[in-house]
Amino acid sequence: xxxxxxxxxxxxxxxxxxxxxxxxxxxxxxxxxxxxxxxxxxxxxxxxxxxxxxxxxxxxxxxxxxxxxxxxxxxxxxxxxxxxxxxxxxxxxxxxxxxxxxxxxxxxxxxxxxxxxxxxxxxxxxxxxxxxxxxxxxxxxxxxxxxxxxxxxxxxxxxxxxxxxxxxxxxxxxxxxxxxxxxxxxxxxxxxxxxxxxxxxxxxxxxxxxxxxxxxxxxxxxxxxxxxxxxxxxxxxxxxxxxxxxxxxxxxxxxxxxxxxxxxxxxxxxxxxxxxxxxxxxxxxxxxxxxxxxxxxxxxxxxxxxxxxxxxxxxxxxxxxxxxxxxxxxxxxxxxxxxxxxxxxxxxxxxxxxxxxxxxxxxxxxxxxxxxxxxxxxx
Amino acid sequence: xxxxxxxxxxxxxxxxxxxxxxxxxxxxxxxxxxxxxxxxxxxxxxxxxxxxxxxxxxxxxxxxxxxxxxxxxxxxxxxxxxxxxxxxxxxxxxxxxxxxxxxxxxxxxxxxxxxxxxxxxxxxxxxxxxxxxxxxxxxxxxxxxxxxxxxxxxxxxxxxxxxxxxxxxxxxxxxxxxxxxxxxxxxxxxxxxxxxxxxxxxxxxxxxxxxxxxxxxxxxxxxxxxxxxxxxxxxxxxxxxxxxxxxxxxxxxxxxxxxxxxxxxxxxxxxxxxxxxxxxxxxxxxxxxxxxxxxxxxxxxxxxxxxxxxxxxxxxxxxxxxx
Numbered sequence: 001x002x003x004x005x006x007x008x009x010x011x012x013x014x015x016x017x018x019x020x021x022x023x024x025x026x027x028x029x030x031x032x033x034x035x036x037x038x039x040x041x042x043x044x045x046x047x048x049x050x051x052x053x054x055x056x057x058x059x060x061x062x063x064x065x066x067x068x069x070x071x072x073x074x075x076x077x078x079x080x081x082x083x084x085x086x087x088x089x090x091x092x093x094x095x096x097x098x099x100x101x102x103x104x105x106x107x108x109x110x111x112x113x114x115x116x117x118x119x120x121x122x123x124x125x126x127x128x129x130x131x132x133x134x135x136x137x138x139x140x141x142x143x144x145x146x147x148x149x150x151x152x153x154x155x156x157x158x159x160x161x162x163x164x165x166x167x168x169x170x171x172x173x174x175x176x177x178x179x180x181x182x183x184x185x186x187x188x189x190x191x192x193x194x195x196x197x198x199x200x201x202x203x204x205x206x207x208x209x210x211x212x213x214x215x216x217x218x219x220x221x222x223x224x225x226x227x228x229x230x231x232x233x234x235x236x237x238x239x240x241x242x243x244x245x246x247x248x249x250x251x252x253x254x255x256x257x258x259x260x261x262x263x264x265x266x267x268x269x270x271x272x273x274x275x276x277x278x279x280x281x282x283x284x285x286x287x288x289x290x291x292x293x294x295x296x297x298x299x300x301x302x303x304x305x306x307x308x309x310x311x312x313x314x315x316x317x318x319x320x321x322x323x324x325x326x327x328x329x330x331x332x333x334x335x336x337x338x339x340x341x342x343x344x345x346x347x348x349x350x351x352x353x354x355x356x357x358x359x360x361x362x363x364x365x366x367x368x369x370x371x372x373x374x375x376x377x378x379x
Numbered sequence: 380x381x382x383x384x385x386x387x388x389x390x391x392x393x394x395x396x397x398x399x400x401x402x403x404x405x406x407x408x409x410x411x412x413x414x415x416x417x418x419x420x421x422x423x424x425x426x427x428x429x430x431x432x433x434x435x436x437x438x439x440x441x442x443x444x445x446x447x448x449x450x451x452x453x454x455x456x457x458x459x460x461x462x463x464x465x466x467x468x469x470x471x472x473x474x475x476x477x478x479x480x481x482x483x484x485x486x487x488x489x490x491x492x493x494x495x496x497x498x499x500x501x502x503x504x505x506x507x508x509x510x511x512x513x514x515x516x517x518x519x520x521x522x523x524x525x526x527x528x529x530x531x532x533x534x535x536x537x538x539x540x541x542x543x544x545x546x547x548x549x550x551x552x553x554x555x556x557x558x559x560x561x562x563x564x565x566x567x568x569x570x571x572x573x574x575x576x577x578x579x580x581x582x583x584x585x586x587x588x589x590x591x592x593x594x595x596x597x598x599x600x601x602x603x604x605x606x607x608x609x610x611x612x613x614x615x616x617x618x619x620x621x622x623x624x625x626x627x628x629x630x631x632x633x634x635x636x637x638x639x640x641x642x643x644x645x646x647x648x649x650x651x652x653x654x655x656x657x658x659x660x661x662x663x664x665x666x667x668x669x670x671x672x673x674x675x676x677x678x679x680x681x682x683x684x685x686x687x688x689x690x691x692x693x694x695x696x697x698x699x700x701x702x
Contacts, residue, residue: 033491037491037495038495086475088479138677138680138681138684142680142681142682142684142685143684143685143687144677144680144681144684145626145680145684147415147475147622148619148622148623148626148680149677149680151616151619151622151623152619152623152673152676152677152680153677155616155670155673156670156673156674156677159666159669159670159673160666160670162666163664163666163667166666283669285616290483293479293483294483297476327498329490329491329494329495329504329506331486331487331488331490331491331494332487332491334483334484334486334487334491335484335487335488335491337483338480338481338483338484338487339480339484341476341479341480341483342462342466342477342480342481342484344476345466345470345472345473345476345477345480346466346470346472347472
């Protein structure tokens with residue numbers, strides 16, 4: 001109980017409570033949206049959102065499968081955010097990573113077995129890192145606002161990847177990229193049969209492990225190393241960090257490159273999932289990139305918490321697919337997530353309210369304790 | 380010569396919405412609130428405006444319909460901007476996060492609402508909103524007959540072009556020639572100093588954000604009308620481009636005008652290059668033209684950002700207790 005209390009209201013009311021409140025408000029708002037559009041089916045639709053992710057083993061597998069790429073884009077956003085950077089460029093980093101992975105997956109036929117998908121993942125990380133590095137170095141050297149440069153890099157990345165796919169690995173019949181070799185796909189590691197309902201297997205694969213391992217690595221890097229401390233110091237107060245002898249420019253550049261690598265890896269894991277998914281050549285920014293933002297914000301940029309918030313957001317999306325049975329458009333889920341983010345932006349207020357509530361409670365309890373103590377004295 | 384007319388007319392379609400939206404962003408940022416939500420506000424404005432047109436196009440005709448639609452989208456912009464203002468002014472929330480939430484909300488809402496409305500209206504639950512474009516002006520009477528200038532500015536145009544220029548002049552007058560403008564700018568530079576002489580910082584910032592909501596939403600509709608007859612819940616990143624225009628324009632009205640036309644012309648060339656014989660003959664892929672405006676924007680920012688003259692207090696919540 002104490003541990004739970006600690007987790008819910010650590011110290012000044014931080015912890016997960018503000019996020020939980022935001023989630024509850026978001027879900028309630030979603031219910032209202034359903035009620036307004038189709039009152040008769042709202043309850044059924046809302047129940048589908050809440051339970052769609054756990055109705056059977058396959059759904060659980062699908063939740064974990066959908067959580068994998070957004071876990072990485074969430075990590076990408078969260079890591080940069082720790083250095084005080086707003087990496088809205090995850091969409092661009094995501095697609096260049098996906099392209100690099102697909103290129104290696106289709107073209108590098110000489111790579112044997114497991115080496116093939118490992119090479120594809122590495123290529124994706126390098127491509128993503130480069131796409132994050134550019135806004136980073138522009139911010140460090142030329143003071144270019146990273147929000148704007150990241151957004152611009154998203155569009156350049158999208159058009160460039162579409163162009164490159166058409167030039168190199170285009171499958172014109174389907175207007176998408178060619179299928180990758182089997183050896184480039186992530187091993188299933190038995191996960192798809194473990195999470196299956198009857199003969200319906202989920203799409204889960206070992207990419208989930210890669211994402212979780214990355215979250216742990218980033219956590220250790222941020223919390224247990226001097227370098228991570230320097231990154232966070234730049235995030236808290238850039239001037240103070242510089243005054244303390246920390247190379248802020250280096251921190252900004254490396255932070256953005258690492259963030260880009262994570263998003264790029266996310267792109268690789270989405271397209272190397274073994275389902276034969278091709279990259280559609282359309283001029284639309286990758287939604288998986290932007291979905292990393294709510295994941296990271298809900299997790300308050302803590303890499304370990306990102307694992308859980310990614311699963312939560314994926315859980316809502318899987319529930320949203322089920323909600324379509326009740327003839328609701330799946331965008332209701334995005335509306336819910338947007339409202340959750342809006343209220344998590346108000347977390348300062350919620351945190352303050354929680355803190356004062358806790359303080360009041362403590363005071364009351366303290367008073368009671370004192371009275372008891374006094375009573376004891378008189379007897 | 381006809382090629383020049385063609386490029387100028389085309390670039391108007393792209394520059395005017397950029398100009399209007401960037402001016403909206405200018406009011407917000409000069410009052411001290413970063414408004415990254417412009418993209419979402421544009422989508423909401425375009426959504427409500429096109430929806431209004433599709434409902435009333437058989438009842439009201441021509442330019443009055445467009446004017447009414449602009450008013451409707453302005454109203455929707457006010458509502459969505461109030462959400463941003465409340466979070467960033469009263470709640471002192473992170474303004475970029477609040478803006479991001481609105482940017483996520485707007486397209487989701489536009490698609491959801493369109494599908495629900497369409498499935499109720501004609502049982503084909505698509506996310507597009509179709510409308511008839513009856514607003515094109517082939518030639519403005521009298522003015523369109525002026526040699527050269529008439530053909531450049533008063534032929535094959537939309538009433539929104541002139542609204543855009545009117546907004547520019549009004550924005551400049553308000554910001555630099557009125558007491559309100561002075562106070563608004565003071566709140567973006569040094570809110571505590573403004574507060575100390577009796578300026579209501581919260582009120583000024585609310586005004587700034589609401590004006591950005593009005594102009595952002597109008598800009599969204601102005602962008603959709605000449606370019607398509609089907610609104611598909613997107614404004615193609617124009618809200619973000621408008622932010623870049625605002626930075627390139629150094630938060631000043633006339634420079635914003637220049638920046639908007641700079642990018643608008645590039646964008647027009649990239650989308651209409653197939654109508655320009657010289658560019659079509661170049662051995663360049665069309666993706667290059669699509670990337671060009673963004674690459675040029677980035678290059679311009681690289682040379683422009685070092686001596687940035689951003690409003691000093693922009694993005695920082697105003698806390699009366701702080702000094």
